[in-house]
Amino acid sequence: MRTALRRRDGRLVTDMPDERAIMPFIMRRRTExxxxxxxxxxxxxxxxxxxxxxxxxxxxxxxxxxxxxxxxxxxxxxxxxxxxxxxxxxxxxxxxxxxxxxxxxxxxxxxxxxxxxxxxxxxxxxxxxxxxxxxxxxxxTAGVAGVDKELKLFLSLPVPLLDIAVSLFHWLDARGLLPASLTSxxxxxxxxxxxxxxxxxxxxxxxxxxxxxxxxxxxxxxxxxxxxxxxxxxxxxxxxxxxxxxxxxxxxxxxxxxxxxxxxxxxxxxxxxxxxxxxxxxxxxxxxxxx
Missing domain, CATH: 3.30.559.10 (Chloramphenicol acetyltransferase-like domain)
Structure with missing residues (x-):
């Protein structure tokens, strides 16, 4: 699996112990x-x-x-x-x-x-x-924030399309391909x-x-x-x-x-x-x- 040395929001850590490098493969999700x-x-x-x-x-x-x-x-x-x-x-x-x-x-x-x-x-x-x-x-004092506007746009989609859109969002995020406008x-x-x-x-x-x-x-x-x-x-x-x-x-x-x-x-x-x-x-x- 090819891994980018840089993402828009970070730089790959290459100097770490082996037990630290293996942990994301053993514990695959943040919640575990x-x-x-x-x-x-x-x-x-x-x-x-x-x-x-x-x-x-x-x-x-x-x-x-x-x-x-x-x-x-x-x-x-x-x-x-x-x-x-x-x-x-x-x-x-x-x-x-x-x-x-x-x-x-x-x-x-x-x-x-x-x-x-x-x-x-x-x-x-x-x-x-x-x-x-x-x-x-x-x-x-402001009106609807930009993040809230994006949420309303997503929630206006039919449920099957919303599920696909969220999955695509996470797929792009994992690869560092999301535009800054969606994460800033x-x-x-x-x-x-x-x-x-x-x-x-x-x-x-x-x-x-x-x-x-x-x-x-x-x-x-x-x-x-x-x-x-x-x-x-x-x-x-x-x-x-x-x-x-x-x-x-x-x-x-x-x-x-x-x-x-x-x-x-x-x-x-x-x-x-x-x-x-x-x-x-x-x-x-x-x-x-x-x-």
């Missing part, structure tokens, strides 16, 4: 390669960091946007998680793309708009906050999907992966809950944020994934050590904007 794991993150310091950033006059920052920014930076730091499987081969993705949802309003029947965005390795937090805020506002906004062609259930005041679930697309990571952010923990030798109440991961084990081994998640936890629990003082970060952001 799934690993679930949970993190409990002490988010107390991050909450204070966000509060001080906003008080210092930085662009309005939420805890979820901080999590998105840190997930993207983790994927840049740990690039072997930014891979995907296509046609039994492993590819490195061209760039870090995160997908997340924004509800138009907080109501049971409110539509959920999915946003997919590329995160550059040198992107500052302030630039990310402004760009994500604009994307969320646009998603909440599709949230399932991304490095990770990040779902914020905490904004709905509900606990995090372990989400499934999709066979559609090539996204190998799903992160669900739950609701912050006060929890008694041992801190500096004493039992104290800390603000704990549950993060629940779903991971396609074919892209990398569990130890690498666990260490990557641990890196994210350390950065969220010590934002000053990672990002500096929030007041200094706001001043640096203003200087960049003015230059």
């Amino acid at each position: 390669s799934t690993v679930y794991f949970e993190q409990l993150v002490d988010i107390t310091a991050a909450q204070d960091w966000v509060r001080r950033w906003n008080a210092a006059g930085g662009p309005r920052l939420s805890l979820f946007v901080l999590v998105l920014h840190e997930v993207a930076r983790m994927l840049h730091t740990r690039p072997r998680l930014n891979r995907f499987v296509a046609r039994r081969r492993l590819y490195e993705r061209d760039g870090v793309y995160l997908s997340f949802g924004a509800m138009k309003e907080f109501a049971d029947n409110a539509p959920l708009e999915m946003i997919k965005r590329r995160f550059e390795p040198d992107e500052s937090l302030g630039a990310a906050v402004r760009s994500l805020g604009a994307a969320i506002d646009e998603a909440r 906004a599709d949230p399932m062609f991304s490095s990770a999907v990040v779902s914020n259930l905490g904004s709905l005041k509900t606990d995090a679930a372990f989400h499934h992966l999709y066979e559609h697309g090539n996204c190998p990571l799903f992160l669900v952010v739950g609701s912050i809950r006060p929890t008694p923990v041992v801190h500096d030798g004493e039992i104290t109440i800390r603000q704990i944020l549950p993060l629940r991961w779903t991971f396609d084990e074919r892209i990398e081994d569990g130890l690498y994934a666990a260490r990557s998640a641990e890196l994210l936890r350390r950065r969220l629990e010590d934002p000053i050590g990672h990002l500096g003082l929030p007041e200094d970060a706001v001043r640096a952001d203003r200087a960049r904007e003015e230059s």
Whole structure:
């Protein structure tokens, strides 16, 4: 079977152990390669960091946007998680793309708009906050999104033709032949999907992966809950944020994934050590904007 060295969205990985190369042939589908794991993150310091950033006059920052920014930076730091499987081969993705949802309003029947965005390795937090805020506002106020229009077009087909069209879509995708217009906004062609259930005041679930697309990571952010923990030798109440991961084990081994998640936890629990003082970060952001 001839395999392309490059696809439009990635480059073939050729330097890997044999046991990694054989895994997509043994575990042929994403759903049978799934690993679930949970993190409990002490988010107390991050909450204070966000509060001080906003008080210092930085662009309005939420805890979820901080999590998105840190997930993207983790994927840049740990690039072997930014891979995907296509046609039994492993590819490195061209760039870090995160997908997340924004509800138009907080109501049971409110539509959920999915946003997919590329995160550059040198992107500052302030630039990310402004760009994500604009994307969320646009998603909440815009009409029918391009992806929804494509879905309506597909669903207008008779069922037998729709089944053939979807099968053809997946056949072309496996060979890297899909045009960018069909995948550029599709949230399932991304490095990770990040779902914020905490904004709905509900606990995090372990989400499934999709066979559609090539996204190998799903992160669900739950609701912050006060929890008694041992801190500096004493039992104290800390603000704990549950993060629940779903991971396609074919892209990398569990130890690498666990260490990557641990890196994210350390950065969220010590934002000053990672990002500096929030007041200094706001001043640096203003200087960049003015230059």
